[in-house]
Amino acid sequence: MTAARGGEAGVTAERGGEAGKSAARVGVFGLLGSGNLGNDGSLEAVLRYLRAAHPEAVVDALCGGPEAVTSRYGIPATRLHWYRGEYRTASRAGAVAAKGLGKLVDPFRTAAWVRRHDVVIVPGMGVLEATLPLRWWGFPYSLFLLCASGRLLGTRIALVGVGAAPIGNRPTRTLVRWSARLAAYRSYRDAPSREAMRAMGVDTARDEVYPDLAFSLPAPSAPSGQGGTVCVGVMAFHGGNDDRARAEEIHRRYLEQTIRFVRALAADGRAVRLLSGDGVDAPVVAAILDAVDSPLVTAAEPASLADLMKEMAAADTVVATRYHNLICALKTGTPTLALTYAAKSEALMAGMGLGEYCHPAREVDADRLLEQFRALEQRSAELRRTLPVRTLDAARRLEDQFTALTAALFPSAGHAHATREAS
Template identity: 85%
Template structure:
């Protein structure tokens, strides 16, 4: 409770939220759950990519991250180039004004310190730098909570990311590789901790009973991605995409030939053309597509499956969280690290070199160990839940010291 003479803590959440990426929104949902449970007195709003979606879905006021609405479209005409340049100046003022109104700003999860997908320095890296710099300027505590990081080759992007991390008041990472990457960039990570991804804190739907030995094989969820390689793969992006799409399509066709129902899943609005291409190429009633609007929807689909094969990082998290044996079409080291943490490191396949025959071989080996792997996942999920409790306790201590003291005092007085 907040007494009459106290001002509620003003908390902002920041990022590409409400923009169609289910993983980003899942991280936001986890942090909002923590705030509502542990700091119900806090007044929360967002500076984000899709303010209308965030307000409608999560019930908090939201402001658009960029003044220029064409920020993430390629600027080719003089007018659009000028508008984008002007937008950078306007965004500096808008971000500073928004940050100044808050006591705390949380960047919830997401790969905000990496460039494993195509990224320009003047896009989100610039926005994150503005946030962290103005937070330091105005005394607003900026927290990068459970974020992902990776080595960055592009010098301007690397510089912006490095300074953003240095200026933040609090940092934690979703895997050890992320912390190592920031240390290699010159950030002092001695006090930074590693915890499971924030999405592991979301509620878990009840899993369906796995198929028995005499039952017919159950459905397979295949999570696809509009994958063109990473930031350093631009020269061969189309070649990488064609190989990924061809290999995934051939794999789905092989499952159908074995009589397996296949459920196609996405994790971002941009993945829809990949689903359409596979449906068109395979053309079988056994292949259907799900319309998931949240990580909760994805988890429900995956809980009903015998096995999951997925590319997007948060598709993998959803599958692992519900305890379904999973094979990763891995496009970055973060996917390999996640699979290793959950005890399934033997079941990773490189997305850049998708080979349908090898993928099918790994899939069959995975299914042979299904019962054993479900037990492993149950144990690892329990450990992840405990570690995320520790993450939220640490976050309260770092960002809400007065509230943390009050909570501790209340616990001491409880008989």
Template identity: 80%
Template structure:
């Protein structure tokens, strides 16, 4: 009798980012349906949260608990340095216990937001290198990628991808970015974001004129550190003016977030607008976000997975786009004309584009229904391919990417 397959899931999961956790939830749903015999655990950023929510054992990703805090004192610097060495052994020991490790979605091969090479990129490299050395299949499933300027980060990301046994991407831009970084992507597939595999919410009658506005603690990307404060001020001012304009028309506005770090932005807008027509949603999952967007006439959002939720719910959506992945997602779903740059939020221009979105609402809802049907079919193919690659029958062998 064969022993059950041992599957690990890996990433910044349980750390407060709803998109990351939604990707995990989609993969756990796939494993439960297609491989119910699998024994699953996690190596992740928030092990307590993952265990409490999903009922699987979880281990902390980094030995040093202050990994993502800036180290200014000598003790903290030494702790981080020691942690890098300890994590080599910890990661290899964890990988050795598994037959398969899945990295579920997330932008693990990009640096569109501020990112240090010796944080998560280093952890991902340790995972993929351990998998290759120890014979454990590591799969990067439906991940995001983008061109990376920093040399060290780019090298770690490139080698992580090369060492993985399976790769698929959430859009063609991601695959192209990895090809440009020197990874052979000839056998790598592109499928919609994993969050589209989550159950669609019921569609209640939307309140006429209601708008969900998804905000973000946005300071630009990895290459914008020198003007991060300026970018944030301009973003916050533009979004606040947009919300105020909606309220002056008597519209009800719901503020959405996608990460715990977004709370100060919500507080600043509520304080500046100060109207009973504006409220903040307390969403704890992508399912909650989908319900909020399904109950709204229209959505304007920044975070990538806020956009995914709104589009999955079939609600006409305008993107405050901070990266090419947002533009690609909107184009794929038939709303490519409705993107506005998050780095240059102009409330007047944003309102003008928003009016255009509203005028085409009925047509766009039909378009989204059609695109969501195609998206569901594509993700079914993704999971079928994943089973063939990672859980081969006795007479099949894994075809590794290189």
């Protein structure tokens, strides 16, 4: 057994002896290890579940960043795409040809990987949405290959706690719809996600809604924000898939108004800690630091959701854009204001009793944002009492998610568990 960092998320990586012959072969799939902390947090949550409920399982990954996944979580990992430059813009003829060849090779690679497993889990993530820019021939195509391979080869594909949203682009919508239909198990991280899939023609009558998987991760022992620090979680935000024509305009406004907001906080003597949730956010952090020349404004370099939570637990207030930045803030019980770009963030905030503290990321207005921020801080003491209760409830509901997952994907294990409980 190879131990993950900290010894917390590791699961059996190699088969051996008689026990290995009966161990379930479990794959995890997605844009994991590619720099997005939210995606990796979802993976960590599922690995923790497998380690606790199915320690005998033999686990590996097909993912975007196999080296990072193996290094951090101690499981074997294979590159998601044959072509290494899949997510880089292909401008030269050779790159275009290689990317096209990869689309022909990947179905065979994906099927060969799926065949080796009893179960494949897609852990959380917004895999059924297009709230950020993407092309149908990118991840939607990869997800369809996974689900189609599972159906053809008899491997159970589970979309666990995933996000979904209405999709305007027809090819993307078609691939997403068929991916969902071909999966053996589906659950969603919020009610709007289930409704979006129902509206796309997927039968969701048996699909359940649970909190986001990241709510099952451990949080710092107790919030300690007493120093006046404000954590501002930023994002390389350019709108969604349907905003491509306005992408630069949206990004420019987002950045300019965020700079104004941070500058105003610094002028009031507040320490500001800039946070990100993906490597692509680094230029936004750098631009704010350059524009707001103040020793009160600093930046962190979080490598995990745990790092984000440590920063946020020490803050008085959090203002953030990325969905999993919001979850980290809420997990620590810190009063939070959301710059929202999709229904998932609005649903999350409403469920935590913070629906009035949402601000549109596409139309950031620094003056209005400051008003909301000050109103939020006036309720700080109250929210520090109520948020821990709500997040604890979310964590408990995720125990039901994992119980349902065992029953659906590991029926013999679920039966054995029930028998032990009855004896």
